[in-house]
Amino acid sequence: DIVLTQTPLSLPVTLGQPASISCRSSQSLVYSDGNTYLNWLQQRPGQPPRLVIYRVSNRFSGVPDRFSGSGAGTDFTLKISRVEAEDVGIYYCVHNEQSVTFGGGTKVEIK
Amino acid sequence: EVHLVESGGGLVKPGGSLRLSCAASGFTFSNSWMTWVRQAPGKGLEWVGRIKIKSHGETTDYGAAVKGRFTISRDDSRDTLYLQMNRLETEDTAVYYCVTGVGYGDVDYWGLGTLVTVSS
Numbered sequence: 001d002i003v004l005t006q007t008p009l010s011l012p013v014t015l016g017q018p019a020s021i022s023c024r025s026s027q028s029l030v031y032s033d034g035n036t037y038l039n040w041l042q043q044r045p046g047q048p049p050r051l052v053i054y055r056v057s058n059r060f061s062g063v064p065d066r067f068s069g070s071g072a073g074t075d076f077t078l079k080i081s082r083v084e085a086e087d088v089g090i091y092y093c094v095h096n097e098q099s100v101t102f103g104g105g106t107k108v109e110i111k
Numbered sequence: 112e113v114h115l116v117e118s119g120g121g122l123v124k125p126g127g128s129l130r131l132s133c134a135a136s137g138f139t140f141s142n143s144w145m146t147w148v149r150q151a152p153g154k155g156l157e158w159v160g161r162i163k164i165k166s167h168g169e170t171t172d173y174g175a176a177v178k179g180r181f182t183i184s185r186d187d188s189r190d191t192l193y194l195q196m197n198r199l200e201t202e203d204t205a206v207y208y209c210v211t212g213v214g215y216g217d218v219d220y221w222g223l224g225t226l227v228t229v230s231s
Contacts, residue, residue, distance in 0.1 A: 051218065102157070
């Protein structure tokens with residue numbers, strides 16, 4: 001089974017500064033069709049998760065361009081170029097293929 | 112606009128049963144794989160299972176924690192997804208989310224969730 005490991009667990013950030021979250025997979029996430037089904041979710045306090053990045057690097061509808069995703073194979077990164085107050089929450093990487101696997105989450109908070 | 116509205120949550124005793132529903136709108140339900148995800152209080156996200164569309168055999172897959180106890184079904188005539196939960200355990204206490212996506216198996220859209228509490 002695929003295991004997704006996120007680091008750090010907690011990320012205190014100053015408003016306006018960048019933030020970076022890592023997601024490492026126990027095996028390559030490149031599927032037989034050539035796509036890599038690695039996504040990033042944001043869960044604000046008291047709200048359901050919402051998709052921010054799909055298939056490694058594509059911003060979902062309505063997501064600000066300060067969010068970006070990158071990576072390949074087993075190593076992936078979510079970056080926020082300048083953190084705003086509304087970005088506070090828990091971020092999860094998620095792999096959807098034969099089943100769905102979630103990373104443990106990274107809590108982003110304001111210093 | 113995609114809308115997913117879960118219902119049916121509540122308090123149930125260990126060993127009991129509950130059926131959750133998810134009413135879908137804003138997309139072609141009959142052509143969408145549907146997924147259930149849960150989140151225990153203060154914990155991360157856990158995949159419950161998924162159902163494919165009719166032309167893909169309406170095949171279901173389940174996470175290890177619920178396999179053999181939970182059953183996912185769908186009614187395309189009502190645009191509704193179901194989760195039948197039997198032999199409930201205290202560890203099943205969680206908010207249950209209904210999820211779908213643009214591509215088969217994608218997790219693009221989430222409902223608000225419904226809370227299931229298993230306690231004596």
